[in-house]
Amino acid sequence: MAAKAFGIDLGTSTIKIYKKGHGIVLDERNMIAIADRKTVIATGDEAFDMYEKAPANIEITYPVRYGVIADVANMLSLLTHYMHRLGGQNKRKIGKFNPISGISGADYIVATPFDITEVERRSFYELIANSNLKVGKIKIVEKPVADAVGADLDVMSARGVMVVNIGADTTEISVLSLGGIVLSKLIPIGGNKLDEAIKSIVKRIHNLYIGDKTAENIKKKLACALPTVEASVTVYGRDVVTGLPVEMEIGSSIVYEAISEYLYSIIDAVKMILERTPPEIVSDIIDSGIYVTGGSANIFGLDELIKKETDLKINICQDPTNTVVNGLGRIMEDPKLSSLADSLRPKNLI
Ligand SMILES: Nc1ncnc2c1ncn2[C@@H]1O[C@H](COP(=O)(O)OP(=O)(O)OP(=O)(O)O)[C@@H](O)[C@H]1O
Numbered sequence: 001m002a003a004k005a006f007g008i009d010l011g012t013s014t015i016k017i018y019k020k021g022h023g024i025v026l027d028e029r030n031m032i033a034i035a036d037r038k039t040v041i042a043t044g045d046e047a048f049d050m051y052e053k054a055p056a057n058i059e060i061t062y063p064v065r066y067g068v069i070a071d072v073a074n075m076l077s078l079l080t081h082y083m084h085r086l087g088g089q090n091k092r093k094i095g096k097f098n099p100i101s102g103i104s105g106a107d108y109i110v111a112t113p114f115d116i117t118e119v120e121r122r123s124f125y126e127l128i129a130n131s132n133l134k135v136g137k138i139k140i141v142e143k144p145v146a147d148a149v150g151a152d153l154d155v156m157s158a159r160g161v162m163v164v165n166i167g168a169d170t171t172e173i174s175v176l177s178l179g180g181i182v183l184s185k186l187i188p189i190g191g192n193k194l195d196e197a198i199k200s201i202v203k204r205i206h207n208l209y210i211g212d213k214t215a216e217n218i219k220k221k222l223a224c225a226l227p228t229v230e231a232s233v234t235v236y237g238r239d240v241v242t243g244l245p246v247e248m249e250i251g252s253s254i255v256y257e258a259i260s261e262y263l264y265s266i267i268d269a270v271k272m273i274l275e276r277t278p279p280e281i282v283s284d285i286i287d288s289g290i291y292v293t294g295g296s297a298n299i300f301g302l303d304e305l306i307k308k309e310t311d312l313k314i315n316i317c318q319d320p321t322n323t324v325v326n327g328l329g330r331i332m333e334d335p336k337l338s339s340l341a342d343s344l345r346p347k348n349l350i
């Protein structure tokens with residue numbers, strides 16, 4: 001790896017960038033706001049602030065969906081913008097080719113989900129290769145590997161580990177051993193599904209329309225994987241019948257009712273992967289437990305629920321939202337881990 005290197009975790013809801021020797025230098029919403037289908041008017045957290053408030057001519061979107069790059073053009077604009085910002089370039093010069101001292105010639109390593117097609121994996125590589133950034137080497141790391149390294153697990157040993165990353169659009173359940181992936185499944189369930197379920201139950205039970213941001217806030221305050229905690233929050237929305245804005249108290253019991261079905265679907269997928277895991281590795285997992293990462297690992301009581309359903313020890317990792325990007329950082333910093341980053345072989349680039 002060159003002296004200048006960046007590790008990128010392109011998530012559905014957030015993009016995180018690690019700079020070698022510095023740590024996490026960017027952690028923002030992975031969103032873009034475009035006016036009249038052509039002009040980028042805001043990116044990242046600024047675009048998120050505009051979300052659900054902008055007039056019809058401003059479109060605010062997430063270019064990554066379900067763990068893969070769904071909108072290449074907008075993702076490219078976002079990445080270029082973020083990198084120029086990290087390189088310290090004046091905003092007005094964005095778009096012109098002008099190598100910047102802070103990022104010029106830097107190497108990049110990008111985390112990609114494992115359970116995706118070759119074309120989808122290649123698009124992560126091409127995103128950087130086709131940008132107008134002056135890039136050095138581009139390498140790919142499987143997300144579950146970066147996740148395990150970021151969770152402080154010894155991925156090079158012959159000891160099997162299970163990592164479950166519950167993000168915004170996806171949950172990736174993986175079993176690793178000897179620096180490689182034995183099994184991995186990406187399922188389309190994550191925090192966004194929980195937000196949608198909260199929105200629809202609030203509409204059904206309270207006749208109240210709420211926005212995505214309000215639903216996410218309700219989830220962060222009230223979501224509990226077990227029906228034990230009683231709490232409530234006051235939210236604002238629009239009455240379905242009168243169409244007028246109203247204030248209402250939302251209780252944790254309906255939040256539990258909305259989200260539990262999805263939490264059980266995630267646990268079913270975990271059980272399915274456990275059933276397919278070779279017995280010797282299962283015994284390692286029984287010993288050390290399951291490691292849970294991703295922003296949605298913050299849901300209160302999730303460890304208890306998974307433990308109750310699988311009978312295994314559950315470790316919710318510290319700072320679970322950042323395990324992947326911290327893992328990329330360690331892979332860049334520690335020469336013993338550099339073999340975990342892979343250049344895409346030429347046959348994949350045809
Ligand atoms: N305290 C919390 N309680 C519940 N959910 C949370 C909390 N903090 C963050 N989340 C949820 O975590 C998700 C974001 O996690 P993360 O950053 O790991 O996702 P991502 O990497 O962008 O998505 P993906 O990996 O699916 O592409 C969001 O759905 C967010 O609402």
Ligand SMILES: [Mg+2]
Pocket residue numbers: 010011012167168294324
């Ligand atoms: Mg993620």
